[in-house]
Structures are given as structure tokens and as C-alpha cells.
Amino acid sequence: MPINPHSNFLRGRPHLVLAPDPVATKPRQQCGRLLTSNPPPPTDSSRFAFDLRYKSLPDLSSAAKPSISALSMAASISLSLSPASTPRSGPAAARLGAAFGSNSLSFCGLRREVLSLRSVGSAESRRMIADLARHRAAKIVAAAENNGKPAKFDYDLIIIGAGVGGHGAALHAVEKGLKTAIIEGDIVGGTCVNRGCVPSKALLAVSGRMREFQDEHHLKALGLQVASPGYDRQSVADHANNLASKIRSNLTNSLKSLGVDILTGFGTIVGTQKVKYGKVGFPDTEVTAENIIIATGSVPFVPKGIEIDGKTVFTSDHALKLEWVPDWIAIVGSGYIGLEFSDVYTALGSEVTFVEALDQLMPGFDPEISKMAQRVLINPRKIDYHTGVFATKITPAKDGKPVLIELIDAKTKEPKDTLEVDAAMIATGRAPFTKGLGLENINVATVRGFVPVDEHMQVTDADGNLVPHLFCIGDANGKLMLAHAASAQGISVVEQICGNDNVLNHLSIPAACFTHPEISMVGLTEPQAREKAENGGFPISVAKTSFKANTKALAENEGEGIAKLIYRPDTGEILGVHIIGLHAADLIHEASNAIALGTRLQDIKFAVHAHPTLSEVLDELFKSAKVCSSMK
Numbered sequence: 001m002p003i004n005p006h007s008n009f010l011r012g013r014p015h016l017v018l019a020p021d022p023v024a025t026k027p028r029q030q031c032g033r034l035l036t037s038n039p040p041p042p043t044d045s046s047r048f049a050f051d052l053r054y055k056s057l058p059d060l061s062s063a064a065k066p067s068i069s070a071l072s073m074a075a076s077i078s079l080s081l082s083p084a085s086t087p088r089s090g091p092a093a094a095r096l097g098a099a100f101g102s103n104s105l106s107f108c109g110l111r112r113e114v115l116s117l118r119s120v121g122s123a124e125s126r127r128m129i130a131d132l133a134r135h136r137a138a139k140i141v142a143a144a145e146n147n148g149k150p151a152k153f154d155y156d157l158i159i160i161g162a163g164v165g166g167h168g169a170a171l172h173a174v175e176k177g178l179k180t181a182i183i184e185g186d187i188v189g190g191t192c193v194n195r196g197c198v199p200s201k202a203l204l205a206v207s208g209r210m211r212e213f214q215d216e217h218h219l220k221a222l223g224l225q226v227a228s229p230g231y232d233r234q235s236v237a238d239h240a241n242n243l244a245s246k247i248r249s250n251l252t253n254s255l256k257s258l259g260v261d262i263l264t265g266f267g268t269i270v271g272t273q274k275v276k277y278g279k280v281g282f283p284d285t286e287v288t289a290e291n292i293i294i295a296t297g298s299v300p301f302v303p304k305g306i307e308i309d310g311k312t313v314f315t316s317d318h319a320l321k322l323e324w325v326p327d328w329i330a331i332v333g334s335g336y337i338g339l340e341f342s343d344v345y346t347a348l349g350s351e352v353t354f355v356e357a358l359d360q361l362m363p364g365f366d367p368e369i370s371k372m373a374q375r376v377l378i379n380p381r382k383i384d385y386h387t388g389v390f391a392t393k394i395t396p397a398k399d400g401k402p403v404l405i406e407l408i409d410a411k412t413k414e415p416k417d418t419l420e421v422d423a424a425m426i427a428t429g430r431a432p433f434t435k436g437l438g439l440e441n442i443n444v445a446t447v448r449g450f451v452p453v454d455e456h457m458q459v460t461d462a463d464g465n466l467v468p469h470l471f472c473i474g475d476a477n478g479k480l481m482l483a484h485a486a487s488a489q490g491i492s493v494v495e496q497i498c499g500n501d502n503v504l505n506h507l508s509i510p511a512a513c514f515t516h517p518e519i520s521m522v523g524l525t526e527p528q529a530r531e532k533a534e535n536g537g538f539p540i541s542v543a544k545t546s547f548k549a550n551t552k553a554l555a556e557n558e559g560e561g562i563a564k565l566i567y568r569p570d571t572g573e574i575l576g577v578h579i580i581g582l583h584a585a586d587l588i589h590e591a592s593n594a595i596a597l598g599t600r601l602q603d604i605k606f607a608v609h610a611h612p613t614l615s616e617v618l619d620e621l622f623k624s625a626k627v628c629s630s631m632k
């Protein structure tokens, strides 16, 4: 079976097949169509509040639909519910508690509504929920009468891959009433939870604090004294590992509690609307679904000539375990993963050498942000670099000899240098993982390994035709290899299969690099925007603000940073926002939401921001934009 050689694919993993839980099982409707007859909604109020969020509202027939204000009230009910009044006994309550009691459920694209599931507050709230229950029960009975025939498929939706993309899609599918299964060949959570965002951010949390404790100048300015900061490597590694386990179990619980069937095994598409899955040495099981989503993610890309031993030459998969902290480590690739690890390693005492094929470090960022990042994140640290070179051969350390890295000029291909280091981390990008998926069974050919999709994430076949009922989301389609993008694509697909035209605006999806300070961005870089403007024949302008003018940043003694806005002065449209500075990853969302919602600068500049907060950096930025007077 083709597997990711670095994963624990099916090696002695606990069997995760879950029998549908009779209590958790809820009436299943596919966007209003009843698939199986089920008991009426429970009367238990906490359970019903749960159903309200996940099932009832989308199922209401238009005749029975409450007014918008009633719906928004329903939404606010679950926010104002008192935990004290939640019935705490019985299996449903126990399950809800297990799944939702933890406040750490929100990560990546994981749905946050689960946190607001509490019992019902006021009498009016209860009355409204009872009304909604009646509408819902009536609809279910009507649907049962019309659709008494057996379901044509085992599931409405099968998702192959339980990473964040698959998880986001599954949760939204349940909310829409789809009978959903998710097939996972390794461990739930995929890259983000087990080998990506989650453990890396745990390490970065440590590096941020170490950096602060080691910065005498910074501490002195705040009047603080810290004596000889240090760290225990194993405890740092445990922090990352424990966080991944915790989030993984939250994720698994949320799937189980919502009634998603987790089918353990490697999934292969065997034909239209048909998948088989199974574990090595066991017979395969075949299941059918009206729609299938491929969410099989990616694995580290390792260029030819590089020998990975997992100890001295390794990828992020190994680095996240933090089995040792090398004195001198070469990081091949200066994208966001390489940059984040340089932050971790230098804070823990390593010296870093970047090897970058392009002519400048951090080539993916807006050039002005890269320049500042170079000044703040590279130059003052124990980091040197070789740009415009390829590492053609890397040999792991052996018999007392160091790791050898042979470099050639990226343009002339002439040998350039040989580096001798203690370790090399390969951060040259990610490769889609689609091996063994059975794409050939449905005439689909990958493009540079990625599954080709249209703007709705629907798969196209080798002849360029759309494959009915088949979608691909997340890293496997390569549109935007980020956790929240995968999840957002999954939600978009579910909307699509429920008949709601939904096209995700990828230019509104933010990205962040969690260095100290952080970098974040949304939309176009300045060169991209200039090219688009030239082709489209419209003007663009650029506005900038500095963290140095922000009271909160100065109070933290963290005034280093800028925010940059690229926009159309003729319309007030935001084309891109780039930030480097304290909490840049949190700040970007005001801009990304504005792009997603089409909010123009002439409107957003009147939004009020609390003082003193870092958000005023963006307030200043929006206010400083000069939009054509006729648009004001």
C-alpha cells in the first residue's frame, strides 16, 4: 500500500470504527430530504439547543421559517445560556460534556459553535425553541411520508481524509443534515494537528517566551530582571506532543458526538460514488455515497538527492518532535515553515544557515515585508544564508562526519559550495498525497501531483470534464495549502452539494507566519496588484502605518512593525493587506473579513476600535487611505 513513509499509517493504530450511537443519532436529512426514519427530536433542552444549532434551522420549511429576528434570537440564546441550568445527567449530557466541555475545541477551521452549546435560559427562549421544535418535527413527519423508500446510498457524503479539511467538511455536512462518514488511514487530525500547525505553534510559544527572557534590552526597558533563562528540551517537546494529542482527541470527539461515522482504513475510489477502505491484512469494505470529497492532504516534499535519515537530515515531521537541538542547523527553504523553525531553533540556542533557491529570502511575502522581516527576524539573530543556490546532495552525518550539503548555483548549475553542519532540515514545500486513491479508476489524472478542480472544488477528469459527485479540498488540490483554507473549501463544497451556489474567494483567505514578531497577509502583494491593475486598466495606491505610533505596541515595548494596504483609490476596494508586528496573525482578520464581505475603505474607516489596542494599527491604515472624493 502506498503510504507516507514518515507517518504511522495503520501501524498498530487503535481501531476507530464507531457504531452509530443510538442517542447521538439524529434525524438525517439531506438538505431537507429524509433518508432514514428516526425518532422525533428529543425534549431534553440541552440536547435540543444542540439540535437547533446543528440541525433544525436549515431544515425548516419556508412556510415554517421563523423571521430573521427570531433566528438571530435563536443564535443569541445559545450564547446566553447558563451552564448551571444544563441537565448534567444521562448519556446525552455526558457525551455533550465530553465533546464540548473543553474550551480548546477551536483551532484551525474547527467550528466554534460547539462551545456555545448550553441549556436554555429565559422562558421566552424556551418558548421559541419549542416552536422551532414543532416546526421541525412536522417537517420530519412530512418528509418521512413522502420518502419512505430505502436510501440509495450508504451515505450522503463520504470524505476521504480526516485532516482539518475533512473535519471542517464533516461538521458542516452534519449541520446540513447529511449522513456523513469520514475515512482515515492514519490518525485523525492529519498534518495540521499531528505534524503541522498545532505542535509547531506549541514550540513557537516556547521560543517567544525564551526570546523575551533572553532580551536584556527589552526586559530592562520594562524594568524587569530575569536570571539566566533556560529550558528543558524534553518538556518543551512534551508540550508540543501533548497539545497535539489533546486537540486530536477533541477533534475525534466532536466527530463522534455529531454522529459522523469514522471508518478506519486507507480509502480508494473504486468507481463513481463508490469507495473501498480497509486495513492491511483485512478484507476491504465497500461503501457508496451520493457525493465524495477527497481530503487526503500532503506530505513533506523532499527534492532528489537529499537523503533523509530522520535524525540529522529531516523534515518538519521529525523536527516537531524536538529530539535534539543541533548547535548548527541548515534549513533548506525559507518559506513560512523554514522561517518559523528558524525562530524556534535560534531561541533554543542553535545557529541557523538558510539555503534558498531564489535570489532573496522569504520570497512568498510582499517584498517590503520580506525586507523588514530580514531586518527584524534574520539580521539580529544567529542566522546566515545562501540565496540563489540549490542543495543538490545532502548526506546525513555518519561515523563522526557532519552532514554534507552540496550547493550549486541555481542559474548556472555550477558547483558553488559545500556546507558541513550538524543537521539539515528540509523545508522545501509540501507534495500532495494522492497515491493509492484510485483516481485512475475514474479517469482523473493529477497535475504536478495535485487533483485538478474547478472553482467549486469539483474534480475534473483527464479530458477536462467535471466528474459528477466528486470534489477535492485542502492541500491535495493545491489551491492554498493552509489549514483554514482546507476547512473553508470543505464548507463551500457542502453548501454546493446542498444546492447553494458557493464560490470561495481565495483572495480573502488570510495567511500567517507565527515568528516573533508575526507576519500576516491577505489578498495580493504589491507586485501582484500592480500587474493586475496594469492588465485591468485601473489605478492602485498604497498606504502604510507603523506599530511605532501605536500606544499598545509601545506599552509592550514592541514598536517594531508595519502594516501595508494596497487598494483601488477609484473604488475603495481593498486588494491586499500585509502586516509584520506584534500579533499580526490576529490583526489580519479585520482586513480579510472586509475583503470577504466586500467592505470598502470609505465605509470601514468609520468603524470604531477600542483604545489602546493593536487593532488601531489597522484603524490608522484604513483612515490613511485616500479614496476618490466621489466615492466618499
Ligand SMILES: Cc1cc2nc3c(=O)[nH]c(=O)nc-3n(C[C@H](O)[C@H](O)[C@H](O)COP(=O)(O)OP(=O)(O)OC[C@H]3O[C@@H](n4cnc5c(N)ncnc54)[C@H](O)[C@@H]3O)c2cc1C
Pocket (backbone or CB within 6 Å): 160, 161, 162, 163, 164, 165, 166, 183, 184, 185, 186, 187, 188, 189, 190, 191, 192, 193, 195, 196, 197, 198, 200, 265, 266, 267, 268, 295, 296, 297, 298, 316, 337, 433, 435, 436, 437, 473, 474, 475, 476, 481, 482, 483, 484, 485, 486, 514
Ligand atoms: C510544520 C507545519 C506547520 C504548519 N502551520 C500551519 C499554520 O500555522 N496554519 C495553517 O493554516 N496551516 C499550517 N500548515 C499547513 C496545514 O497543516 C495544512 O494546510 C493542512 O493540514 C491541510 O489539511 P488537509 O485536510 O488538506 O490535509 P491533511 O491535514 O494532510 O490531512 C489529510 C488526511 O488524509 C489522510 N489520508 C491520506 N490519504 C488517505 C486515504 N487514501 N485514505 C484515508 N485517509 C487518507 C491522512 O492520513 C491525513 O490524516 C502547516 C504545515 C506544516 C507541515
